[in-house]
Amino acid sequence: MGLENIIAEALPEVLTTRLDSLINWARKSSLWPATFGLACCAIEMMNATSSRNDLARFGAEVFRASPRQADVMIVSGRVSRKMAPVLRRIYDQMPEPKWVISMGACATSGGVFDNYAIVQGVDKIVPVDVYIPGCPPRPEMLIHAVMMLQDKVGNESVRDRKDIPAEEAFEAVPPGTLPSGSPKGQAEPMERPYAHASKHERRRSS
């Protein structure tokens, strides 16, 4: 009687598709951000979910109060040096796959706060997928960033997102070093004063 009946009549019972397409379609259509507002950009982030801008049109309106249920971290505002370990912990608590949007000039580069208290760009702490300029960015820019992230998710492959072996995951490694058994080999200590490199980060750099 409804739309599904029309589709069922029009389509065969079995469809073939690529696994990547199916999984990426599911992932990018339900990006759930973590509820994590840092500064004035967070006001614009809230506005992006409001009725006027309606981020729900793109499946990214479900701001989760727990990082365990979130896919995207929107770093909305300047990251103070005292907040940096907290932000890193929230990022580490998010399950894979996860992405990061750096919202606004402060999160991206420190903005006008070139001083002792502010981290000069959140990409010193967590890997960033999409950067948004602006001070603060308009909600449309955040929505555009979410759509760009959806494009990026759509072009990924599940082969890139394999979890690393369990023994490696729990191995105690110095901050910022690559896995010692990796084919490309050399463990280089990186400048990373805050926390251990995540699985996500190590996979990207290897």
Place this chain on the structure above:
Amino acid sequence: MSNEAQPGADMPVEIVPEQVATPSPPVAALQCEHPDWIVQVIHAFGETTIVVPREHIVAACTFMKNSPELEFNFLADLSAVDRGPEEEPRFEVNYHLFSTTKLHRVRLKVLLHDDDAHVTTVTGVWRTANWHERETYDLMGIIFDGHPDLRRILMPEDSEGHPLRKDFPLRGYEPYSLT
């Protein structure tokens, strides 16, 4: 505000720069009871400031709080000023007092030298001084002797230096200044 006054009880009492006909109640009470606790009295912008020797600040605060005609039961603010590394004395600690019953205010001031930036805590007088003194220690590096828990309150615990000092570099000290 004149900066020539050195801390010490031997300074004569002087009223600068606005001459007032009758001293305000806190000044009058302090002059009557403990004239040696007054180094200098400053009247400016309609406010009264009493410079107190460092060794008498807790006694002066206790007197201000407990005296029945003063009743300064509220420490509105406690902060410090860095006049600059070249100034002597370099620091001043300000105690902004307010009475919720008498509705009057006074400011006590202690002058501190750079090499001995210590002052006794007043947490025993007003408990709200606890966090104010922690903030002053964190940002200005004033040590409050006898404080129950003198830790940093705003900056990360591993940070170096005291940011509101005039000689603190804007980006902080290494390695954090590189990030």
